[in-house]
Amino acid sequence: MTGTPDIAPVLPPADLPVDLRRVELLCAWLRPEEGVELERISWAIGKRPRGEGWDNVLWPIGTLDGAPLVLRIARRRSSRALLGREVTVLRRLRGLGTTLPMDLPRVIATAEDAVVVEWIDGMTAAECDAATQEQVAEDLARMLATIHSGPAPEVGRNPVRGVPLATRAEHFAADLDRAGLDEDAARRAARTWQAGIDAEEWQGRELLLHGDPHPGNVVVPPPASPSAVTLIDWGDTTRGDPASDLGALLLHFSRSTTGLLEVYRASAAWTGIEDDAIWEALQARARAWAVRVALALLLVYPEGHSLGRIGRRLLAS
Numbered sequence: 001m002t003g004t005p006d007i008a009p010v011l012p013p014a015d016l017p018v019d020l021r022r023v024e025l026l027c028a029w030l031r032p033e034e035g036v037e038l039e040r041i042s043w044a045i046g047k048r049p050r051g052e053g054w055d056n057v058l059w060p061i062g063t064l065d066g067a068p069l070v071l072r073i074a075r076r077r078s079s080r081a082l083l084g085r086e087v088t089v090l091r092r093l094r095g096l097g098t099t100l101p102m103d104l105p106r107v108i109a110t111a112e113d114a115v116v117v118e119w120i121d122g123m124t125a126a127e128c129d130a131a132t133q134e135q136v137a138e139d140l141a142r143m144l145a146t147i148h149s150g151p152a153p154e155v156g157r158n159p160v161r162g163v164p165l166a167t168r169a170e171h172f173a174a175d176l177d178r179a180g181l182d183e184d185a186a187r188r189a190a191r192t193w194q195a196g197i198d199a200e201e202w203q204g205r206e207l208l209l210h211g212d213p214h215p216g217n218v219v220v221p222p223p224a225s226p227s228a229v230t231l232i233d234w235g236d237t238t239r240g241d242p243a244s245d246l247g248a249l250l251l252h253f254s255r256s257t258t259g260l261l262e263v264y265r266a267s268a269a270w271t272g273i274e275d276d277a278i279w280e281a282l283q284a285r286a287r288a289w290a291v292r293v294a295l296a297l298l299l300v301y302p303e304g305h306s307l308g309r310i311g312r313r314l315l316a317s
Contacts, residue, residue, distance in 0.1 A: 009300050044062040074113040121222065122230075144213060161209060198284075199281040209240060210231065211234070294310070294311040
């Protein structure tokens with residue numbers, strides 16, 4: 001994974017403190033994935049974390065065949081289930097043998113409340129230049145289409161992703177009130193949200209969703225690297241209405257959001273994607289979700305953070 005940005009958000013307090021002793025104990029209890037030999041790891045456990053996010057701490061532990069490894073450790077009790085869902089889905093997607101438009105994190109081993117993955121070098125899509133962001137957005141549209149069109153394994157339900165918009169209406173209203181937008185921007189956001197509420201609800205099968213494919217969860221490798229762009233952070237994965245994933249897709253830079261959604265439609269194969277009425281309703285719900293997520297980014301990330309700027313950009317358009 002990538003490192004932490006220069007201007008970080010205020011993270012929720014950790015109720016599962018992560019320190020060197022806990023890291024060392026977890027490394028002693030690792031269960032390797034199929035085909036992985038832990039004896040081949042060159043152990044070099046760091047004295048401090050390499051990064052820390054909303055739910056997990058990333059701690060360097062060594063290398064495997066030259067690839068740096070990090071232990072992702074739950075820092076909050078509420079994030080324990082997220083790691084389990086992530087591992088379940090990554091195993092399933094890798095096991096399908098399907099060529100995906102983007103790469104996936106490689107799980108090396110697991111332990112209680114922790115997972116070992118290869119460190120992914122690069123920068124997030126949120127930090128890239130406009131041309132790179134636009135190409136990444138199209139690749140992500142194809143990636144989501146492929147994921148949504150495949151089989152959906154049993155994973156725990158995410159109460160805030162893939163659900164009917166009406167279940168999030170109270171939270172949307174509270175966030176809109178707190179955001180302090182100017183009158184025109186607030187009116188546009190409310191109008192977009194209401195259009196999504198008024199659109200027909202999702203009636204199809206529950207599709208497999210990434211859950212949080214915003215620009216901070218796509219890692220672009222350095223220019224000289226042979227590695228592919230990687231979609232990371234699958235902890236919010238769930239099943240349900242694809243509109244929430246498409247809402248996050250719309251946060252990625254594109255000169256035409258309609259064109260970006262059409263890239264998705266051309267690659268998707270789930271039942272009903274060819275129906276114009278279903279498609280129109282899906283677009284309306286997706287745009288509502290985009291406003292919902294943009295408000296969350298604006299409220300969580302400072303103005304100088306790339307994700308904070310992305311939220312503000314969408315709400316200003």
